[in-house]
Amino acid sequence: MRTTVKLLGAGLLLLTATACAANSGAGAPAGSGPESVSSTMSVTSATAVPGTPTPGPPPSQTVGRPTQGIAPGDDVIAETQVDARALPEGYPRSLTRSLDGKTLILQAEEGGCRRVSARVGEQTAQHVVVLVAVASAPKGQMCPDYLKEITVPLALAEPLGSRTVVLRQG
16 A cells, blocks of 8 residues: 555656646757747748748737836936926926827826816927826825826827927926
């Protein structure tokens, strides 16, 4: 009976070790790593049979927008192109633009009883005015303690180009 238990225990230990080694790539045959996959793919596409359609590149993976920071495909506006001198302390100043340049995106933090809004004001050939408003709760009102990043899209009549973005309270 003891021998049977010992054999079963040793077999279970060997099975576990083998499964762990297989998952970590240890003991994998040479040429089965990611490097060989790309070389195999190039050889396969180079030796395609004439008259048969050649498979295209693998479809790109869908990437969602990040929950923090600047989204892929958005273009950061240089600090030299943003004039935020008229904004009070604590107002959001981080701007990006869409790839076509026709949408500005104000990135801000809201939470509790603090709400941020913005709208496009005057647009000239030299500058675009963005009016930013931050609303807070009346003094003494209790607010939940949380913070979240938001984006406020601002549509422009023309692409931003080299115009200056002037941020004002409003």
